Amino acid sequence: MTRYQHLANLLAQRIEQGFYREGEKLPSVRRLSQEHGVSISTVQQSYQLLEQQRLITAQPRSGYFVAPQQLQAPVPQMSRPIQRPVEITQWEQVLSMLNVRDDKDVITFGGGSPDMEQPGLKPLWREFSKVIRHDSGDILKYDALTGQRELREQIARLMLGAGSMVTADDVVITSGCHNALSLALLAVCEPGDIIAVESPTYYGTMQLLRGLGFKAIEIPTDPVNGISVEALELALEQWPVKGVILVPNCNNPLGFIMPDKRKRAVLALAQSHDIVIFEDDIYGDLATDYPRPQTIHSMDIDGRVMLCSSFTKTIAPGLRIGWIIPGRNYDRLLQKKYAVSGTNVPSTQMAVSAFIREGYYHRHVRRMRQIYQRNMEIYTGWLREYFPCGICVTRPKGGFMLWVELPAQVDMVCVSRQLCRLKIHVAPGSLFSASGKYRNCLRINCALPPIEKHRQVMVKLGEAVKMAME
């Protein structure tokens, strides 16, 4: 954390604790600079940050004051999806969203791309260029079916940080986390099988289930603590569920981290009903707090958790490097990989290997965690300011997604169609449900930097939502 962020956090804490009251004047820049032994400009940066977060206001020629206390927007309630297996639809909507992604004029708040403009990624070009210059033979050859060994070793070390004790031989490289998840499902399920999912669930996962011919059963999920163990148990008793897909760490779209106790409870349930847990850890390394949260996989004793992840969110999607730790289904997974996907591109794997080896990965991720956290705070402030009262907003513990629940009468499917004409793209909540829920919700990608252009988009978005309420 930089100095000014540190100082801003300290001041924010004092405001929250009531040390400085609403409307009260804050210490002068000069005084704070002396008190904390930091430069004038550092203090100014801190105050600017707090201003962006709407915690303080600047009054010309008199100084900074604690802003009128706005109540924080409440967190959405536990979801209440229809609890029976359903066919997934809405492929056309997702397809048109994918096509929007390719239009460079559209501002895409609906997608899942990370911020790739940060200087922390610069060394990646250098390492990639080196790979092409020096390893010219290997980049042309067939990759090993399991992927490049060095990279698997590095991934095994990374996973230790999440509590998962694995070696390179337990890891299989895939073309992103999405491909890891599809191979995992193909390895242990048959078309027509029922898979339990958190509700809401990332639309890519929904369409993956649809494309492979599975049915989804949506389980009530709490935006703070994750999937309801009771509801999951009920579903397992009622239906022949084959497995459950979970994003327990920095959930997409809700942002929660499941408490360890609940992780253990879900695992115990999976054991007693003999189902597979498909754990998606793609955002796990982007948890705000250090050390990062543990995987359910780390608590697994009989190899039933198939852990899927990738560098798509932590480095970049264009690398197409994901991995799976398939546990006791290793052989079946490998066979499916050969049948469906074949081998991967060696060159991007070698570039990422070098990026990790030289220490750039950890540095970059550490920085991105702070940036995303700050972005989400700023976007939350904007939502409070530009959106109607009565909205609920998640308080993510990592990743870079906000989930917003609007008043019941707002139909985000309609609103998002209007916004398309303004070249603004958002993801309506309905895409995150197989049973047509969450039409009054939306997901916002806060990896887009909180610059003036994007603030204006939030203003327009707020106006469109208000219009929809009339």
Place this chain on the structure above:
Amino acid sequence: MTRYQHLANLLAQRIEQGFYREGEKLPSVRRLSQEHGVSISTVQQSYQLLEQQRLITAQPRSGYFVAPQQLQAPVPQMSRPIQRPVEITQWEQVLSMLNVRDDKDVITFGGGSPDMEQPGLKPLWREFSKVIRHDSGDILKYDALTGQRELREQIARLMLGAGSMVTADDVVITSGCHNALSLALLAVCEPGDIIAVESPTYYGTMQLLRGLGFKAIEIPTDPVNGISVEALELALEQWPVKGVILVPNCNNPLGFIMPDKRKRAVLALAQSHDIVIFEDDIYGDLATDYPRPQTIHSMDIDGRVMLCSSFTKTIAPGLRIGWIIPGRNYDRLLQKKYAVSGTNVPSTQMAVSAFIREGYYHRHVRRMRQIYQRNMEIYTGWLREYFPCGICVTRPKGGFMLWVELPAQVDMVCVSRQLCRLKIHVAPGSLFSASGKYRNCLRINCALPPIEKHRQVMVKLGEAVKMAME
């Protein structure tokens, strides 16, 4: 074609036509040099080439003579597989073969890698490096689901050369031809479906069918003209076959090019029985004769042919760039691609795009066609010399694979196990059948240059086969 190859071909023709008889002395180097207006060293190179092909022999201090005429090894007969749908096995054997590929000490005549040591590939590094230096933003982003537009445009132009009239919008990029074929099958078939295949069929395709839960019905196939239309018709009448996988151009492993008439007959049959044709054109651009052969897809009028191909054999496997032209199943294919594979790596696509744009692709492929043709002639000569009498060898019209049929008592599965200990790896024929046929056959990858080291492998291989006959 270089000068010396041209001259060698001319002389070879004259020998075949009986212009020079067996045992007859050939013109001196000096005289040929004067006659054809080429340098002494060019003539010497021509003579060396003919010597390698066993058409002539050098006698110290007297000159070159026409070699005793060896009868060409006959071509194998039409295959006679069991004509009922069968489950495919042998995954373990294929897996151990894939693992061998990663062992750098093993000489792998059993794999499918092209020759990647040729200077024609040099510009690829240059273009790849440029892509990374100049297009730094795009290589990190998510690719379009259909793949990079420029590359699709270039592929559409390439396919025109094969008679397939398509545009960029008809093409979907995949991760190699194998992935194209698996997506094609997933798009139009259900697990348990019966798929007809040529017999023998490339083991990768066999395992793909197995991994996806399909049954294979092997159709008798002629090593000169391709699949038997009559046998295919019989199978279609007897069984609920969903589609047929064909490699009509430079077939793997048999090397034939199906005559256009037969291509039309198979297509008519597919139409009358309403089945899909999965056409694998991966070796099509490597046909010896120019212009290259037409695809079945080029004759298709109702979009039932799903054309799959890649740059794996013409450029390099490590790029992982294939494509599919899915015809009327375009939408289903795209949905399956999203569900199973997701998007591809942009950087390798951009590098290949540049490689084609600058004219390097055509130059490289033109050269490789000659090299592979020459290699196969030399290997055929070695087979004649070092293997027992009574073998049959295919006469491929392109690609770089030879299929060898040995006397019935030879069990290549056993022989290949012995060869493993000598760090020599060959593909026993049984892998190319779902019903345990072709144990007395093997496929040889002639992309490995015919250097002394590889000649010695052929000597050892011949000895092992002779041993197995005793």
